[in-house]
Amino acid sequence: MQYETVIGLEIHAQLLTDSKMFCGCSTKFGSEPNTQTCPICIGMPGVLPVMNKKAIEYVIKTGLAVNCKIASYSRFARKNYFYPDLPKGYQISQYELPICEHGYVEIADNGSTKKIMLTRIHLEEDAGKNIHEGAGNYSLVDLNRAGTPLMEIVSEPDIRSPKEAVEFVKKLRTILRYISVCDGNMEQGSLRCDANVSVRPYGQEEFGVKTEIKNMNSFKFIEKALEYEIKRQIKVLKDGGKIIQETRLWNSERGITESMRSKEEAHDYRYFPEPDLVPVDVDSGWLEQIRTHLMAPTFSFVRSSVHLEEPDLPDIKRQRFICRYGLPEYDADLLISERAMAEWFEQAVKLGADPKIVSNWMMGELTKLLNEENKQIEECMLKPEHLVGLLELINKGIISGKIAKTVFEEMYKTGKNADTIVKEKGLVQISDEADIEKAVDEVLEKNHEEVERFKAGDEKLMGFFVGQIMKATKGKANPKIVNELLKKKLGKE
Amino acid sequence: MKIDHIAMLARLELTNEEKEIFSKQLSSIIEYIDKLNELDTTSIDPTAHVLPIKNIFRDDKLKPSLPKDKALQNAPGRTDDFYRVPKIIE
Numbered sequence A: 001m002q003y004e005t006v007i008g009l010e011i012h013a014q015l016l017t018d019s020k021m022f023c024g025c026s027t028k029f030g031s032e033p034n035t036q037t038c039p040i041c042i043g044m045p046g047v048l049p050v051m052n053k054k055a056i057e058y059v060i061k062t063g064l065a066v067n068c069k070i071a072s073y074s075r076f077a078r079k080n081y082f083y084p085d086l087p088k089g090y091q092i093s094q095y096e097l098p099i100c101e102h103g104y105v106e107i108a109d110n111g112s113t114k115k116i117m118l119t120r121i122h123l124e125e126d127a128g129k130n131i132h133e134g135a136g137n138y139s140l141v142d143l144n145r146a147g148t149p150l151m152e153i154v155s156e157p158d159i160r161s162p163k164e165a166v167e168f169v170k171k172l173r174t175i176l177r178y179i180s181v182c183d184g185n186m187e188q189g190s191l192r193c194d195a196n197v198s199v200r201p202y203g204q205e206e207f208g209v210k211t212e213i214k215n216m217n218s219f220k221f222i223e224k225a226l227e228y229e230i231k232r233q234i235k236v237l238k239d240g241g242k243i244i245q246e247t248r249l250w251n252s253e254r255g256i257t258e259s260m261r262s263k264e265e266a267h268d269y270r271y272f273p274e275p276d277l278v279p280v281d282v283d284s285g286w287l288e289q290i291r292t293h294l295m296a297p298t299f300s301f302v303r304s305s306v307h308l309e310e311p312d313l314p315d316i317k318r319q320r321f322i323c324r325y326g327l328p329e330y331d332a333d334l335l336i337s338e339r340a341m342a343e344w345f346e347q348a349v350k351l352g353a354d355p356k357i358v359s360n361w362m363m364g365e366l367t368k369l370l371n372e373e374n375k376q377i378e379e380c381m382l383k384p385e386h387l388v389g390l391l392e393l394i395n396k397g398i399i400s401g402k403i404a405k406t407v408f409e410e411m412y413k414t415g416k417n418a419d420t421i422v423k424e425k426g427l428v429q430i431s432d433e434a435d436i437e438k439a440v441d442e443v444l445e446k447n448h449e450e451v452e453r454f455k456a457g458d459e460k461l462m463g464f465f466v467g468q469i470m471k472a473t474k475g476k477a478n479p480k481i482v483n484e485l486l487k488k489k490l491g492k493e
Numbered sequence B: 001m002k003i004d005h006i007a008m009l010a011r012l013e014l015t016n017e018e019k020e021i022f023s024k025q026l027s028s029i030i031e032y033i034d035k036l037n038e039l040d041t042t043s044i045d046p047t048a049h050v051l052p053i054k055n056i057f058r059d060d061k062l063k064p065s066l067p068k069d070k071a072l073q074n075a076p077g078r079t080d081d082f083y084r085v086p087k088i089i090e
Helices: A052-063 A162-178 A220-236 A283-297 A312-322 A330-334 A338-351 A355-373 A385-396 A401-414 A418-425 A433-446 A450-453 A461-472 A479-489 B002-009 B016-038
Strands: A005-016 A077-080 A089-095 A100-109 A114-125 A129-133 A136-141 A149-157 A189-202 A211-214 A246-249 A256-259 B083-087
Touching: A005 A220, A052 A089, A052 A114, A052 A149, A052 A162, A052 A283, A052 A338, A077 A256, A089 A114, A100 A162, A114 A162, A114 B002, A129 B083, A162 A189, A162 A312, A189 A312, A189 A450, A211 A220, A220 A246, A220 A256, A312 A330, A312 A338, A330 A338, A330 A355, A338 A385, A355 A385, A355 A401, A385 A401, A385 A418, A433 A461, A433 A479, A450 A461, A461 A479, B002 B016
Parallel strands: A211 A246
Antiparallel strands: A005 A149, A005 A189, A077 A089, A100 A114, A114 A149, A129 A136, A136 B083, A189 A211, A246 A256
C-alpha cells in the first residue's frame, strides 16, 4: 500500500524586542544564568504583567506579511500546567481569540507555487530553559528566557513532504527576517519548529494518528527527522501496528526520533481568560500605521523616500528584480535572501548603475570581503553610492577593470570615495598613447628573445607582453591601447 | 474519578477519606455556581475583564533585573547560578 504524508507545522519565533513580554527584563541571549529576571517573570505573588506594545505590533506586522486577517479584538489566556521552566504554573498565551487568523505562505512547487494555509498566529511568553545533562538526579533551570515574547505560527496540515516542510520554514524565516520581527536563529532557538506528522493510505480522506516531533533545530534536521518519522510510521502500520499519539524528540546523533518519556501527565490546560491583562483592541488607525511601517525600507543607505503600494516582501522584490531589472533568477534569489542586500542593490540601481553589473560586484567582491570578516552588508562602510562612483570611473575609462578591484577593496576598508582613492594612489589609467608607447618599447627591448619567438609563431606570448607592460605601468595602462600598440609593433596589424 | 484528576492536576495526594469529603464539597460548590446558569444573558456581551478598559501597554524599555542572588533566594535548591529541581526527564 502507498502512503501519503500529512504534516502541519508550529513555528515559534522569539520577537526582536529589547524587553520581555510583560516586564522590563532584557531578552538578550547568552547572558549569565538567572541574571535577567524580576518578580514579574519569575512569578512572585502580587505582581502585575503589562503588555509590551512593540510585541503586539510585531505580531500584527507578521500577520499582514503573511496575508492574515487581523483581529480587531483579542485577548490573552492562561494555559495551566506544571513544569520547572514555568515559574507561575501557567503560561500567558492566547486561546480562542488570537491576534491573527487565516493567512498563507506561498512556496515554490515544481515551477509553480503552492499555498500553505496558516490557521493562526498568536502571542505568548516563552518559558525558561531546563538543563538535564550533567546535573545528576536533578534538572537545572535558567529563567532568563522566561517571559520573552514568543509568536506561535500554526499551519494547516497542508504540507505533503519533508522537502515542502523545509521550503515552508525557509520562506517564513526569510519573511520574519525581512520585516525585522525575529532574527531566525535556529541554533540559538529564536526560531523553533515542531511538526505534527501522520501518514494515511493514498485516497483516504481521514487523517492518520499523528505524532508531534520536537527538537529539530536546523533545516537539515527538519528534513531528516520528518523523513525518519514517516518511514517509522509506515513501517509500524505495515507491520500491523498502530501509531500512538505522542511527542517524540529528534535525536540528531542517532538520526532517529524517540518517544519523549516525560513525567508530565496527560495535558489538561484549563485555559481561561487572563484576569491580569485587559483586551487588545486594534483599530484601523493603528493597523494602517503598522502597515505603513511594513512598506518602508529599513536601512539607512536607502535615502530617497519611497512610496509603495504594497508591503515590499521577498516575493514581490524577487519578481521586480527579474522583470524590471532583468536579473537572472539565480541573482534575484541570492539578493533577496537578505533584506539589507536587496535594499542595497536597489539603491545602487536607483543611483543609475547597471543592475547586472551591480549584482556581479555584490555577489563577487563584496560577498567575498564580507565573508572574510564575517560581517553583514549593513555593517560595512561601503555604501551603494561608492560602487556607483566606481562604475562611473570605469565607464569613463579613467580606471581599468583590474584597478577597479583594488579601488573597491580600498573603499570597503576606508569608506572613501572611488574618486579620492584613485587620486590619492595615482591609479588613473594611462590612456596617453605616447606614454604607453614608451612602456611598450621598453618591454620589447628588454625581451628580445620572446619577440623573436613571437615572430616565429608563438602567439601565446602576447599575454606575456601585456603582463609585462601592465607591470611596468603598475596596472594603469589602458589595456585597449596596449593591445593595439603591441599588435602594431609586432607586425600583426 | 474526577477528584483524582483534579488532585493530580494540582499535584495533591489525597487519602480516601479526603477524596470523599472534597468530592462532596466540590459538588456542592459547582451546584451553587450553577445557579448563574439560570440567568438570561442572551443580550449581554461576553466579558473578558471586569473593568471597561483595553490596550494598557508599556513601551519596549529595559528596567533593571534582580541581582541573581536575590532572584535565587527562594529557590528550593541551587547549583551554581541555577535553580535545582528534581529531574524531569527520564
